[in-house]
Amino acid sequence: MKAKAYAAFCRVSSGNMYRVFRRNRRILKDLNLTGKTKVDCNKLRHRGFDFTYFTNIDETGNEGRYYYCFDQGYILLKDGDFLLVTKQPH
Secondary structure, eight states: OOHHHHHHHHHHHHHHHHHHHHHHHHHHHHHOSSSEEEEOHHHHHHTTOOTTOOSEEEEOTTSOEEEEETTEEEEEOTTSOEEEEEOOOO
């Protein structure tokens, strides 16, 4: 692929990723009105949530991993549901 075409491809790809990040964040924020909300996986998927895109991960030891889209995150619970959380500033 030529350099000019590759640069255009990267711009389009990163723009699409950013849109997915924003959509995921908006879905999490819309469903998480209290700062901590338990939801079913199907509710997230039905709204178009893409589990392959997240901005960072917090390891919590025994609890598992929190996946974040900017300030909105989620963790998979043992019963198969998700706990949605809002990241608190330190």
